[in-house]
Amino acid sequence: MRAVTFDGTIPKYLTSRATGALSRKLLTGPGRCTNLMNVTVPVLPGEDWVRINTRLGGICGSDINLVQLHVSPSASPFSSFPFVFGHENVGVIAEVGRSVHDFLPGERVVVNPLLSCVPRGIEPPCGSCASGKPSRCENFTGGQLAPGMLLGTTRDLGGSWGEYYVAHESQLSQVPDSVSDRAAVLLEPFATALSAVLATIPAAGETVLVIGGGTIGLLTVAALHALTPEAEVTALVRHGFQAEHAERLGAGHLVVTKASRDYFQELATLSGGRLLRPILGKRIQIGGFDSTFVCVGSDGAIDDALRFTNAGGRVVLLGNVAALPKVDWTPLWMKEITLRGSLCYNIHAHGGARQHSFALGMELLAGGLAGSLETLVTHLFPLDRYEEALALAWSKSATPSVKIAFQNERAST
Helix, strand or coil, rough: EEEEEEEEEEHHHHHHHHHCCHHHHHHHHHCCCCEEEEEECCCCCCCCEEEEEEEEECHHHHHHHHHHHHHHHHHHHHHHEEEEECEEEEEEEEECHHHHHCCCCCCCECCCEEEECCCCCCCCHHHHCCCCCHCCCCCCCCCCCCCCCCCCCCCEEEEECEEEEEEEEEHHHEECCCCHHHCCCCCCHHHHHHHHHHHHHCCCCCCCEEEECCCCHHHHHHHHHHHHHCCCCEEEEECCHHHHHHHHHHHCCCEEECCCCCHHHHHHHCCEEECCCCCCCCEECCCEEEEEEECCCHHHHHHHHHHHEEEEEEECCCCCCCCCCCCCCCHHHHCCCCEECCCCCCCEEEEEEEEEHHHHHHHHHHHHHHHHHHEEEEEEEHHHHHHHHHHHHCCCCCCCEEEECCCCCCCCC
């Protein structure tokens, strides 16, 4: 089958870094870490697994960071090479193992790509998995599978940037007929946003800042609107088209950095704070937002978040960033801010019960959010145009884009 693969072995890594320093166009292709290749269709690891024919495979910001080799080497033990990219997914079951009884060939599904204890066949599960926090699993390198935190990071299972991938039955969510492929491929990032909001849910009337107008930022706005509609949400985005999406998804206030003469002052006014100018450097703010969700993988976004958050407030980091050389950490201790990271999806208390953010996300899509979210999938590409798709994904200035996905032209219907 055809698939976009990543091989992080040292020779290709060094070659890709050297050529990529000259041009991003030279990061991909033969001899590079990222390349379109013919690979073997993945086999079922056991009788409780299924093979899925890809329909759509989304391009995530973490994928772009990996293609550009911006991911910290410290993450390399949690993957195995070569692997097929793609953890955002929707597809049709092509084959089921003999022990699978709740799913049938021909059913449309989304896979929770997290490869924690259950799909790895580890019994008893680690303490994190047993407590409903599989994103903190201690066994991403163990069990019956090669190392990998997610589908699309291990050599054993394929990924949604290929024609087929395999998944454990525990990872499957059936897609209702009311949810389109474009909405379904957003379930994984939507569950990520829901999990972050549920873990640090603002109270009614609190002020919230969402930094970033990409997929995760916009889905965080949607999650906040769905879960805590009485919170006052401000979206800080770069482009006007991102502001239009954010407003449609529930943001009450919008600040567009490319159109603003002074976005610091705009945010201070919206949050009821006041700005002070130090001897050197950026202004600092007294007062600010009660909670800030950082959905951009940059040190500048985190530096701004610490400045714009109120004393005693909370900053939640969703954007994947490896190094933070330009962050001034003074506001963290001076304002006694709580800073927490958020990875993937977990089980949370919600509505008087405990529910996985993946299940909640599908429930919200089926209940009416699907139509609102599917418009975020702005571009579809066949696999053989992967370099064009990646170029568009890492540069939004020329063509307005949010979620870009690969479409398998030979998918089951």
